[in-house]
Amino acid sequence: MSLALAESPWPENLTPLKGVDNLLRCGICFDYFNIAMIIPQCSHNYCSLCIRKFLSYKTQCPTCRVTVTEPDLKNNRILDELVKTFNSARYQLFQAVLDSPPISPPT
Amino acid sequence: MSLALAESPWPENLTPLKGVDNLLRCGICFDYFNIAMIIPQCSHNYCSLCIRKFLSYKTQCPTCRVTVTEPDLKNNRILDELVKTFNSARYQLFQAVLDSPPISPPT
Numbered sequence: 771m772s773l774a775l776a777e778s779p780w781p782e783n784l785t786p787l788k789g790v791d792n793l794l795r796c797g798i799c800f801d802y803f804n805i806a807m808i809i810p811q812c813s814h815n816y817c818s819l820c821i822r823k824f825l826s827y828k829t830q831c832p833t834c835r836v837t838v839t840e841p842d843l844k845n846n847r848i849l850d851e852l853v854k855t856f857n858s859a860r861y862q863l864f865q866a867v868l869d870s871p872p873i874s875p876p877t
Numbered sequence: 878m879s880l881a882l883a884e885s886p887w888p889e890n891l892t893p894l895k896g897v898d899n900l901l902r903c904g905i906c907f908d909y910f911n912i913a914m915i916i917p918q919c920s921h922n923y924c925s926l927c928i929r930k931f932l933s934y935k936t937q938c939p940t941c942r943v944t945v946t947e948p949d950l951k952n953n954r955i956l957d958e959l960v961k962t963f964n965s966a967r968y969q970l971f972q973a974v975l976d977s978p979p980i981s982p983p984t
């Protein structure tokens with residue numbers, strides 16, 4: 771997706787998807803998961819790099835503070851697939867909305 | 878969501894979301910994940926009941942055949958949240974499409 775489109779606000783008729791978008795973001799960097807890792811003992815997820823950096827400083831989950839060490843982390847690959855698939859859908863839906871005439875006249 | 882709406886085909890302008898829909902379904906029952914469990918050694922996911930029933934018969938992942946026993950299973954709670962959030966978004970988007978006039982005349 772072009773940066774301009776990635777950063778553009780959600781068109782009003784697509785706002786129901788914002789909740790899905792939020793769930794696919796890492797609580798450390800707030801960007802989409804990049805190589806998502808799950809902490810099996812609490813079910814929280816972070817980017818691989820984000821959580822490894824955090825654990826090198828403090829051996830706990832940043833969200834719920836359960837004790838975690840690096841070998842606990844497991845890939846949560848379906849989140850990587852969801853990020854990819856959701857972003858491609860988002861791109862197509864944004865394009866369709868931008869290509870269609872506005873419902874209310876621009877001010 | 879009403880059954881009729883849940884079962885209705887995807888409106889053409891929302892088909893980009895079908896890929897997301899597919900990822901949120903269990904490979905055993907083909908319905909949306911219901912209490913999603915991850916197999917940490919292979920990263921595959923199934924409904925809790927579906928995979929437990931399967932493992933009582935054969936101790937392997939139905940997709941990749943890696944050896945699995947019930948204590949290996951861990952909750953993948955973000956998938957339950959994604960199913961809920963995605964379905965609510967889908968409901969709102971379907972309603973908006975059904976409420977708006979068709980782009981091409983009905984045959």
Ligand SMILES: [Zn+2]
Nearest residue numbers: 796799817820
């Ligand atoms: Zn991150």
Ligand SMILES: [Zn+2]
Nearest residue numbers: 812814831834
């Ligand atoms: Zn946690």
Ligand SMILES: [Zn+2]
Nearest residue numbers: 903906924927
């Ligand atoms: Zn199932």
Ligand SMILES: [Zn+2]
Nearest residue numbers: 919921938941
């Ligand atoms: Zn597997």
